[in-house]
Amino acid sequence: MGMKARNLLDRLFSGVGVLAIVVMGLALVLILAPIFSRGAGAYIFKATVEHRRMLLERFERGNAEALAAEAEAVREARAPVYAMLARYAAEDLAGLSGREKREARQRLEEVEDILQELFGPMPGAATPVLPRQQYGATRWDRAEVKLDRLLYVETWDYSDSGSMGQQVLKPRREEFAGTALEPLFGYVETHLEAMLRPEWTFYWGFLTDSSFDAHIFGGIWPELVGTIYLTLGAMVFAVPLGIVSAIYFAEYAQEGRLVSLLRTCVSTLAGVPSIVFGLFGLAFFINTMHVSRSKSVLAGSLTLGMLILPTVIRAAEEAIRAVPHSYKEAAVGLGAGRWRTVVTVILPAALPGILTGTVISMGRAAGETAPIIFTAAVSVGKVLSPWETLTQPTPALSWNIYNLCTEHEAVDEIRHVQFGMAATLVLAVLLLNLVAIIMRARISNKLKG
Amino acid sequence: MGTPRSSRQSLVMSARANLAAALSRWLGNGLLLAITSVAAIGVLFILFFIARDAVPFFQLRGFKEFFTSTHWYPSQEPVEFGALSIFVGSGLVTLGAALVAAPLGVAAALCLSDVLPFGVRQAVKPVIEMLAAIPSVAYGFFALVVFAPWLQRLGAITGTNALNVSIILGIMALPTVVSVSEDALQAVGRELREGSYALGATRAETLLRTIVPAASSGILAAVLLGIMRALGETMVVWMASGNAAQIPDPWFNFLEPVRTLTATIAGDMGEADHVTGSARYHVLFAMGLCLLLFCFACNLISEWVVSIQRRKLKGE
Known part of the structure; x- marks a missing residue:
């Protein structure tokens, strides 16, 4: 073997070794980065008014007066939603009968469920037993996910039998076209911030709070x-x-x-x-x-x-x-x-x-x-x-x-x-x-x- | 002035004092030895108590079914305890981990011990230490929540499969492989290296033709220890291997979910715990015993191999 080839092999060998070490470092970064970056989200996140309500009621932390004022503002922003729901029940649902009515009610209940997850119990409803139903979305990122679920119905398309089912998103608005509920979706989409008032929060309590309702609220x-x-x-x-x-x-x-x-x-x-x-x-x-x-x-x-x-x-x-x-x-x-x-x-x-x-x-x-x-x-x-x-x-x-x-x-x-x-x-x-x-x-x- | 009474007394050499001193020395030594033996007795106790609870299983069900059948139905009548597919699962992910960790680890060790300058080496050390320090449950969490969806996006049918676990276990075994084989490479000493360079060999030739053969037994021990770590690991395989008690088809299909011994012990004990005395409970100890014996064997072989190398290097 010529000198050149031997030197080349030598370089190659060193390169392989360095590569192994780089792979090791990369693995460390790839493992730690998601854990730390998403883990930080447990401490620092956009907290909604529901989070602040939860903290005040469960851990007695926060400013009661400021929260009352906020709650008032939020109630005002949410009022049209509940008005629309009431109108839909009174006008559109009343006009239907039989199977149509059952199906319409089912669709309405789906909407109401998601709204409850977003904003907590409906005004006037009895306080639910489960804490997770007493509060709406406490985190803005979860609220956005739920908004998506409100706006779109997820269906699966199995027409192409060769591959797996394809996910199809259909605007939920279409289900309610022509009814009193149709404007609700646009309204929620544009006014979600006013209804939840997200604010960047450093939740140190994640470390020092007990959890309740199976870790859905509280800390560790x-x-x-x-x-x-x-x-x-x-x-x-x-x-x-x-x-x-x-x-x-x-x-x-x-x-x-x-x-x-x-x-x-x-x-x-x-x-x-x-x-x-x-x-x-x-x-x-x-x-x-x-x-x-x-x-x-x-x-x-x-x-x-x-x-x-x-x-x-x-x-x-x-x-x-x-x-x-x-x-x-x-x-x-x-x-x-x-x-x-x-x-x-x-x-x-x-x-x-x-x-x-x-x-x-x-x-x-x-x-x-x-x-x-x-x-x-x-x-x-x-x-x-x-x-x-x-x-x-x-x-x-x-x-x-x-x-x-x-x-x-x-x-x-x-x-x-x-x-x-x-x-x-x-x-x-x-x-x-x-x-x-x-x-x-x-x-x-x-x-x- | 005057010396303190006690120290003057200790200088007096009487037969009685001598005896007392000898006795206390003897007692002290014995006490130290006794305390030191706790670790040794611990190992024996572990072996004994695992075996004690494993034996009833073999008495109840015999050996044949456990080692040769693939029918693992511990909770539905009629119960079957064929653990072959679970053994294959453990073997498969361990093999996968070794395929990841051995080449990477040995290459990294060679690079660390002979290629990189001292400063860089000092910077790489903490990386290895951090990889070793991350708790296994965090690796498992990563494998399940982050890595599995990645694999799925790349086209695997399920992200929780043997491939996922093999890669993660390989990374977990890396620090062991790297540090033990680096020690072995360092132990070879300067003379062999200098001799090889003096004959005109390049670095690659020196390492591959001289140093690696001289350190081969140490490197083998490193890989064995890495394998042991992968085989004994629980959380990662429990969380991310899919836990399907089946032999992949074909057997080396890493994209299928598997189930391992450790994950079976961890997962089934919750249901089996309150039926202490049943085959359901004892079969888990039988698996534990198999794991334990394999690890003992690996450990003894690696120690033996290292001592051979030490003797060889001393002798030459």
Whole structure:
């Protein structure tokens, strides 16, 4: 092979490597970008007057007087809609009979349903039981989707039998051509802003409010607290155990068959699939040890603690081994015993490194889902007090992300909550990692002198 | 002036004091060892308790149906527990993930260890760390809510299929593959590299003909660990694999939905939990046991392979 060809191949090879790294970076961006950009929509969005009404009535936040004034303005803007509905019922519907009337009423009910989703219950109607029917669209983006549904009837065209059905949008106005309801659609389309008064809002309550009506309203506070409990609980079990084990491995253990067996066990523990930890937690902590009657934060924390134990051990051992030998020699030279050297010299010197590993495993514990499915997580729950964690299960961010995007009855309705939750969890975990990265950088600077 | 009483006392060498010191040292060592063994005992406990709940299934239903039949009807009479299609599903997505993660990961590791300058390498490290840190449920959420609709727009009949899961699992396994194989490449040392360059080899030739063969066992271990991560992953496959207990037709058709062991355990336990003692409950532990044993095997093989490399590099 000529020199030229070899150099070309060399370049090509480097290019492939760089490409792989670029693909990796791209994957990271592609995954994080939608989660963060749409997750931000849970905190910052155009909130309608219905949102402000909900906040005032449910969380007692907001300016009651300003809201009353707004409500008055909104009522005025909405009045023509209800007038049109009343006129249609009185004039057009009354003139029909039999099947025609039934069909017309059905069409009317469809319109009324969508209007209720947009503006809340009709004036004069009894307050519905379900919160989701008590309020109209609280978010402008959802309101726009509902407006589309009001303006267009969605039908499917199956005439081309070869392919899948084609979606056809037909203006709903045509269904009501010539009736008192015909102008309603144009009116709603042009006056929607006046009827809902959207304003850009920073809804910090998404983090600190409880949710109600299956997460359709409110925030993620119980999930957040649950995640914090589980994470801290796991740390309480794993960190002391992990540090002691690391001390043993790094300072006491004489390399031999027993120690290498122990090491193999630790690395095997690290390789156990997370769902198996969940099964184990169920079979051991709950069904055998009976640490709690059924799922509880305690059982989940113990399971998570076992899951992160190998990570903590490895990080702590590495940190302890990184302490310069001269420290130890100085301590021993001053007459300190082995244990005293460890406690007074080596541990303080290794502490930042140990903390780094701890912080990273904290992120791991916060994000794990599979181990807590059978041991700690429930879909709906309130904020627990610290002693209730011994016996009660809790909602948690990771579990509820799964739950809301697969098992919720109105998945599309609460996309913003799902994204908000995912973004919050990912951000928390990444921040923990960032802290660890910064700490590590400072340690390596310090060790360099 | 005078030395404190206690320290003067510790200098006194009496037989009793010696014995006490030896005893306390011995006790202390034992205590440390005991605490350290928690992790080891944990592994044994996991194996024991999963096996304890898995054995009743095999007693009730035997082995043949579980491993050879594709009829998975755990909840309708007559119950059938043929898990073959689920094993195939797990294997398929793991294979897919390995096909994504192994070439990308090894190429990236080569590039990181030998091609890129130090500064760039430091900048790439956090990217890998972030990929490793993102919780699996967030990956699953992305796969289901963002990635599946993309795939569907590209022409797949359903977005929640083996391809989707394979790609996402591959990305999740990347950090493991990259960091472990980079370690293996670094462990090869300067001498081999310098020797190869001195003979006039280009960088590509040095890496492919000298360094990669020398580090091959470490790279194999990296891929094995990545495979383990993909096989054991639950949330992504549960959310985005479609959960259809069927063998794709043909078997390598990645565009069909599949169902994996992990997702079956996660998904069926909710219904099976209150019938503790039934085959329905124990079959999930049987699956857990299969997963566990496979991961143990992978782990041991990778450790063994790494130790071989270490010995080889030391010996040469």
